[in-house]
Amino acid sequence: MPTAAREQIEALAERKYKYGFVTDIEADTAPKGLDESIIGFISAKKREPEWLLEWRLRAYRAWLTMEEPTWAKIHHPPIDYQDAYYYSAPKTAERPKSLDEVDPKLLETYQKLGIPLDEQKLLAGVAVDAVFDSVSVATTYKKKLEDVGIIFCSISDAVRDHPELVRKYLGSVVPYSDNFFATLNSAVFTDGTFVYVPPGVRSPMELSTYFRINAEKTGQFERTLIIADKGSYVSYLEGCTAPMRDENQLHAAVVELVALDDAEIKYSTVQNWYPGDEEGRGGIYNFVTKRGACRGRNSKISWTQVETGSAITWKYPSCILQGDNSVGEFFSVAITNNFQQADTGTKMIHLGRNTRSRIVSKGISAGHADNTYRGLVRIMPRAEGARNHTQCDSLLIGDKCGAHTVPYIESRNPTARVEHEATTSKIAEDQLFYARSRGLSDEEAVALIVNGFCREVLQQLPMEFAVEAQKLVGISLEGSVG
Amino acid sequence: MTVPAFIERFDAVTPRLAGGGADWLRRMREDGLSRFTRLGLPSRKAEAWKYTDLSALGGIDFALAAIEPDVAPHHLPEIPEFGGLRLVFVNDRFRPELSEVERLPPGVVVADLAGVLAGEGDFLADWLPRLAPPESHALAALNTAFLGDGLVVRLSRGVRLDRPIHLVSVGTARERPLAFHPRHLVLLEDGAAATLVETHVGQGDVSYFSNGVLEIGLGAGAELRHYKIQDEAPTAFHVATTALRMDDHARYEGFILHLGGRTVRNEVHAVIAGRGGEMALNGVTLADAERHVDNTVCVEHLAPGGRSRLLFKTVLGERARGVFQGRVLVDRAAQKTDAYQLSGALLLSPGAEMDGKPELEIYADDVKCGHGAAVGELDDQALFYLRSRGIDERAARRVLMEAFIGEALERVSLESVRERLAIMAGRRLESMGEGEER
Numbered sequence: 001m002p003t004a005a006r007e008q009i010e011a012l013a014e015r016k017y018k019y020g021f022v023t024d025i026e027a028d029t030a031p032k033g034l035d036e037s038i039i040g041f042i043s044a045k046k047r048e049p050e051w052l053l054e055w056r057l058r059a060y061r062a063w064l065t066m067e068e069p070t071w072a073k074i075h076h077p078p079i080d081y082q083d084a085y086y087y088s089a090p091k092t093a094e095r096p097k098s099l100d101e102v103d104p105k106l107l108e109t110y111q112k113l114g115i116p117l118d119e120q121k122l123l124a125g126v127a128v129d130a131v132f133d134s135v136s137v138a139t140t141y142k143k144k145l146e147d148v149g150i151i152f153c154s155i156s157d158a159v160r161d162h163p164e165l166v167r168k169y170l171g172s173v174v175p176y177s178d179n180f181f182a183t184l185n186s187a188v189f190t191d192g193t194f195v196y197v198p199p200g201v202r203s204p205m206e207l208s209t210y211f212r213i214n215a216e217k218t219g220q221f222e223r224t225l226i227i228a229d230k231g232s233y234v235s236y237l238e239g240c241t242a243p244m245r246d247e248n249q250l251h252a253a254v255v256e257l258v259a260l261d262d263a264e265i266k267y268s269t270v271q272n273w274y275p276g277d278e279e280g281r282g283g284i285y286n287f288v289t290k291r292g293a294c295r296g297r298n299s300k301i302s303w304t305q306v307e308t309g310s311a312i313t314w315k316y317p318s319c320i321l322q323g324d325n326s327v328g329e330f331f332s333v334a335i336t337n338n339f340q341q342a343d344t345g346t347k348m349i350h351l352g353r354n355t356r357s358r359i360v361s362k363g364i365s366a367g368h369a370d371n372t373y374r375g376l377v378r379i380m381p382r383a384e385g386a387r388n389h390t391q392c393d394s395l396l397i398g399d400k401c402g403a404h405t406v407p408y409i410e411s412r413n414p415t416a417r418v419e420h421e422a423t424t425s426k427i428a429e430d431q432l433f434y435a436r437s438r439g440l441s442d443e444e445a446v447a448l449i450v451n452g453f454c455r456e457v458l459q460q461l462p463m464e465f466a467v468e469a470q471k472l473v474g475i476s477l478e479g480s481v482g
Numbered sequence: 483m484t485v486p487a488f489i490e491r492f493d494a495v496t497p498r499l500a501g502g503g504a505d506w507l508r509r510m511r512e513d514g515l516s517r518f519t520r521l522g523l524p525s526r527k528a529e530a531w532k533y534t535d536l537s538a539l540g541g542i543d544f545a546l547a548a549i550e551p552d553v554a555p556h557h558l559p560e561i562p563e564f565g566g567l568r569l570v571f572v573n574d575r576f577r578p579e580l581s582e583v584e585r586l587p588p589g590v591v592v593a594d595l596a597g598v599l600a601g602e603g604d605f606l607a608d609w610l611p612r613l614a615p616p617e618s619h620a621l622a623a624l625n626t627a628f629l630g631d632g633l634v635v636r637l638s639r640g641v642r643l644d645r646p647i648h649l650v651s652v653g654t655a656r657e658r659p660l661a662f663h664p665r666h667l668v669l670l671e672d673g674a675a676a677t678l679v680e681t682h683v684g685q686g687d688v689s690y691f692s693n694g695v696l697e698i699g700l701g702a703g704a705e706l707r708h709y710k711i712q713d714e715a716p717t718a719f720h721v722a723t724t725a726l727r728m729d730d731h732a733r734y735e736g737f738i739l740h741l742g743g744r745t746v747r748n749e750v751h752a753v754i755a756g757r758g759g760e761m762a763l764n765g766v767t768l769a770d771a772e773r774h775v776d777n778t779v780c781v782e783h784l785a786p787g788g789r790s791r792l793l794f795k796t797v798l799g800e801r802a803r804g805v806f807q808g809r810v811l812v813d814r815a816a817q818k819t820d821a822y823q824l825s826g827a828l829l830l831s832p833g834a835e836m837d838g839k840p841e842l843e844i845y846a847d848d849v850k851c852g853h854g855a856a857v858g859e860l861d862d863q864a865l866f867y868l869r870s871r872g873i874d875e876r877a878a879r880r881v882l883m884e885a886f887i888g889e890a891l892e893r894v895s896l897e898s899v900r901e902r903l904a905i906m907a908g909r910r911l912e913s914m915g916e917g918e919e920r
Contacts, residue, residue, distance in 0.1 A: 394842075397847065399847045401847070403844045404842060405841060406839070406841045407838075407855070408838075409840075410835070410837045411827070411829065413829070413832065414829035414830060414859040415859055417857070417858035420853075421852070421853075422853045424849060425850060425851075426848055426849070
């Protein structure tokens with residue numbers, strides 16, 4: 001680093017609380033741009049303790065020294081990080097007042113997915129008054145969870161109510177200096193979910209952002225922290241199948257999972273942010289860091305993702321298999337159409353003995369899209385008897401798209417067994433013909449075949465999610481054939 | 483950025499290298515030098531060099547072998563006989579007295595590069611820069627700047643040479659570490675066919691750095707069988723870069739057997755530019771001690787109907803490290819491509835490490851592409867099966883290892899070469915087995 005730059009950074013690091021951000025506290029939106037005063041503003045707004053502000057500032061200072069990664073197979077115009085708002089309260093005034101004001105295309109999609117009217121309003125960002133009863137539903141759920149001792153709340157609430165847990169685990173899986181986007185998130189994260197499952201407790205239901213979403217708008221820099229204490233189990237669902245309305249183009253979320261002895265976390269995602277239009281204009285840039293630590297013996301973390309949205313997806317949900325006999329899983333479907341770009345995969349780091357991991361990745365590319373699987377399987381010397389099996393398949397629809405596979409396999413223990421298989425193909429004409437000759441339209445036939453191709457992954461999803469995800473697969477590929 | 487000391491003396495040195503003062507060659511060298519000084523020795527930060535560390539090269543004061551006093555080998559190491567033409571190079575200096583280049587049929591040029599440049603070498607002005615490996619390849623650029631002697635093969639249209647051409651490279655350094663940059667060119671015109679065998683051996687405890695570039699151009703329907711044995715001295719750096727370009731329906735069958743070297747990088751860039759080109763590249767790596775052997779292969783399918791097959795088997799003992807990087811690119815135009823790559827590795831000891839990156843980059847939809855990779859130890863059950871039939875552990879392990887590498891060896895289509903390679907590999911396995919008794 002040139003000395004000038006270093007001096008500048010050191011100077012910044014010295015400069016504390018210069019702007020006296022407390023005065024701005026009544027404002028709903030921080031001024032455009034990013035500096036230490038904005039971070040102070042966010043922290044003050046959320047009435048955070050001193051240690052968290054310090055942590056954010058450390059992250060910010062580290063971020064200033066980092067460069068945006070360029071290794072992924074994605075292209076986008078440079079992002080101006082100063083040309084963005086890093087804190088803004090939900091804008092109620094700008095919301096559509098009824099479904100009549102919502103883009104009819106969006107509504108059509110909701111209908112195809114079979115989403116109930118009330119939920120449609122919620123998802124489209126329509127101001128919901130007394131009509132929607134999810135608040136009461138949420139309250140009922142909350143009661144049930146409290147009874148077994150599960151903490152399920154926003155991360156801001158957790159900072160206030162359970163500071164010892166947050167302080168112990170926040171940044172313990174994804175350190176604040178981990179990578180460019182995670183570091184940015186650590187500096188400016190606004191909200192997210194916190195889950196703690198006490199020892200021996202099996203969560204009585206799937207936890208979902210679904211019934212929390214109307215309470216708080218989670219925003220573009222989401223931070224999620226899930227801890228499964230010894231012998232516990234939890235299944236968490238993130239996102240939803242319906243396309244989400246969002247004005248923010250850049251999303252940089254961080255998800256940290258910690259599984260202690262004999263604990264299991266199942267984390268399912270359906271990501272369907274706005275992918276941009278058919279010409280590739282607009283769309284969300286989704287740069288996400290997700291990582292789980294299997295810290296305890298016999299622990300297990302399982303990631304399932306269905307990625308159909310966003311203009312750019314950059315995401316590698318990973319498992320660090322520290323505990324002996326721990327298990328990591330990654331099941332992924334990534335669909336790109338039109339001008340979407342996805343560079344996604346996983347990392348399985350085997351540290352403990354007899355650790356096992358399984359990767360199943362299905363990439364589907366259509367239109368002018370590029371879809372890349374990028375994965376790392378690393379066996380460290382102590383990982384006696386480790387096992388990995390990776391299967392990654394790509395499907396191309398049309399001759400203007402790309403499908404790429406970039407696996408890294410590193411083995412440093414002779415007793416470990418690592419296997420990797422990958423195929424790339426297109427939908428066979430005879431399969432299409434067969435389906436069409438039975439009266440299915442082109443699009444229905446493609447949806448059917450693609451669903452079959454993804455079945456291994458989709459069946460990992462919780463039931464009600466799986467049904468919607470299947471429909472989503474068809475919808476995402478609309479316009480890709482014929 | 484580390485750069486070898488000898489590049490400082492570029493102006494003084496190059497007139498004394500192969501080709502002397504030819505203008506076109508000097509321009510080519512200058513271009514190579516400017517590219518190399520810009521790029522520097524590759525560091526592990528570069529994605530293509532993630533798993534192979536050449537920084538040790540920068541710390542050794544290599545002299546340029548071509549301008550140093552001649553180093554006569556103590557005695558020629560055992561060199562396998564394949565019956566046919568033979569060209570022997572000691573470092574990158576051609577040794578006619580050890581070579582056999584007699585009775586060439588019409589339409590066949592088999593000679594040393596310096597000799598050809600001194601005579602009717604103008605066609606090289608056209609060819610040498612044309613097939614060159616990627617612009618961004620620092621070591622190929624270094625080779626271009628200092629290219630020394632090498633092998634030139636040119637077969638006219640339709641000429642089929644039955645006898646194998648055997649290129650023998652003996653690396654040796656006695657007083658001080660030496661670097662040499664041999665440059666080989668193989669051109670088969672339309673419908674021509676040939677077999678090329680490369681043997682790289684070395685001797686002595688002083689390190690040497692062999693930085694070779696081989697360019698192969700195959701015309702329409704041309705066929706080349708290309709077998710390489712790398713058995714360099716235990717202190718040697720062996721970097722070999724092959725650029726292969728194939729026209730319509732050309733066929734290439736390659737095999738590489740790694741037995742020696744300290745740090746080895748064998749890199750192949752194949753471009754299937756014509757329709758229906760078929761290429762296969764297979765290899766066996768047997769490494770122990772602290773050896774590092776890297777096989778990096780890039781296959782670009784640019785035209786429809788091509789087929790490529792890569793199969794690499796690696797057996798690693800002691801603290802050896804193996805690397806396989808395979809990249810198959812299928813261009814939009816290359817419909818009906820059928821490509822498959824497979825890397826298998828056996829780790830025999832806790833200090834060994836295998837790193838792999840079998841990559842696919844695909845832009846055409848009507849293709850069949852796949853890859854596989856597996857790393858593990860010998861199968862316990864298979865071992866048990868053999869032992870329960872009265873075969874002792876050592877023999878049983880040997881049988882399983884031979885079977886493991888046999889899958890790649892059996893793809894060598896020329897029987898005489900296949901048998902020879904199997905014997906050499908078997909001997910090497912035996913010596914590795916001794917160190918790995920449990």
